[in-house]
Amino acid sequence: MSARRTLIIIVAIVIAAVAAGANVLYLNGVQDRANKHAKLLKVYVVAKDIPKGTAGETAIDQGFIKTGSIPEQFRPATALSDISVIRGKVALTALASGEVVVDGQFVEPIAAQVTFSQRIPPGDVAVTFSFDPLKAVGGLLVPGDKVDMIVPFTPTPPGKAATGAILPGGVETVFFQNVPILAIGSATAPTPGQTAAVSAPGGGTITLALPPQAIMRILLIGAGNITLALVPPDNQPTTIPSIDPSNLFAGGLTPTG
Numbered sequence: 001m002s003a004r005r006t007l008i009i010i011v012a013i014v015i016a017a018v019a020a021g022a023n024v025l026y027l028n029g030v031q032d033r034a035n036k037h038a039k040l041l042k043v044y045v046v047a048k049d050i051p052k053g054t055a056g057e058t059a060i061d062q063g064f065i066k067t068g069s070i071p072e073q074f075r076p077a078t079a080l081s082d083i084s085v086i087r088g089k090v091a092l093t094a095l096a097s098g099e100v101v102v103d104g105q106f107v108e109p110i111a112a113q114v115t116f117s118q119r120i121p122p123g124d125v126a127v128t129f130s131f132d133p134l135k136a137v138g139g140l141l142v143p144g145d146k147v148d149m150i151v152p153f154t155p156t157p158p159g160k161a162a163t164g165a166i167l168p169g170g171v172e173t174v175f176f177q178n179v180p181i182l183a184i185g186s187a188t189a190p191t192p193g194q195t196a197a198v199s200a201p202g203g204g205t206i207t208l209a210l211p212p213q214a215i216m217r218i219l220l221i222g223a224g225n226i227t228l229a230l231v232p233p234d235n236q237p238t239t240i241p242s243i244d245p246s247n248l249f250a251g252g253l254t255p256t257g
Contacts, residue, residue, distance in 0.1 A: 040069040043100050044083045050095040056086030056106050065101060078103040119182055119189060124209040126182055129223040131206055137230045142200045143181055144189035146235065147228040151175040151221055171244045175226070176214060177237040183207040 045068040050059055059065050060083060070079075079102050080086070086106035095105060120126050133139040141147065152172050182189055185204035206228075210218070218226065241247075 039072040041072050041075045042081070043068050043070050043075060043079050046095045046097050046099045046101060048097050050091050052091055052094045054091045056089045056091075059086065059091070059106075060084075068100075070100065076100055076102050116182075116188065120209050121180065123211060125212055125215065126207055126209055127215045127218075128183075128205045128207045129218070130204075131223060131226070131228060135224075135227045136206065137228060140200050141181060141184060141206070141228070141230060143183050143187050145181045146178045146231050146233070147181065148177045148231055149175040149179060149218075150227040150229055152225060153221070171242050173242040174240040175217075175221075176210070178231060178235055180209045181206060182209050 044065050046064065047066040048064055050064050054064070065083060079100050083101070086101075088108075089106035090109050092105060092107045095101075116126070137147075150172060151174075153170060180189075184201040184206050187201045
């Protein structure tokens with residue numbers, strides 16, 4: 001190869017290197033202007049969807065998480081700066097691709113467990129009663145249903161002292177409405193997102209979610225004196241007048257009036 005040809009090749013390489021460098025500087029300048037000269041900070045980003053319960057070490061070692069950068073003004077205050085802290089933890093919820101990994105998305109395994117207590121609505125407690133199937137919609141109830149409670153009782157006659165006992169007969173009253181059934185026997189109500197079909201256990205003990213004072217009233221009445229009436233999922237509680245001998249035959253020719 002002649003010296004002249006060698007010189008031409010060297011010059012071409014130098015020109016290419018200069019052009020590449022200029023291109024990089026130009027692109028960096030464009031990106032810098034696009035970010036308005038913002039300082040870029042390192043973050044960890046979900047590279048592919050992470051299912052709920054995925055172990056942190058699995059997410060790291062199998063490429064579910066990658067490093068990235070983000071303008072300082074957009075970086076979440078709780079963004080992780082050390083991804084190794086998620087080792088030994090699990091994803092609390094499903095994480096979508098593109099999310100910045102922040103503190104609290106991976107938790108200790110025990111914190112991610114769903115216990116029965118987490119199914120109880122705020123302000124309620126869970127209590128279990130045994131109902132005669134004939135007073136519990138013939139065993140057709142399933143966990144997740146809601147029921148109204150109908151109570152028969154005998155009011156204390158005027159002029160007589162109350163005995164403290166509530167006895168069947170006399171007046172029928174809707175006691176509580178839209179009471180959620182958490183479980184029947186060991187079968188529990190589905191949690192949000194579950195798609196498995198729920199079948200009627202056919203009877204057994206029924207676990208309800210109720211405020212503590214409501215439970216004390218039921219204990220005073222006796223669950224055996226209560227009839228459960230199944231209501232539609234969108235049922236709206238409303239005032240329902242009590243029925244007694246004086247208005248037993250009032251109303252129209254059909255149950256709906």
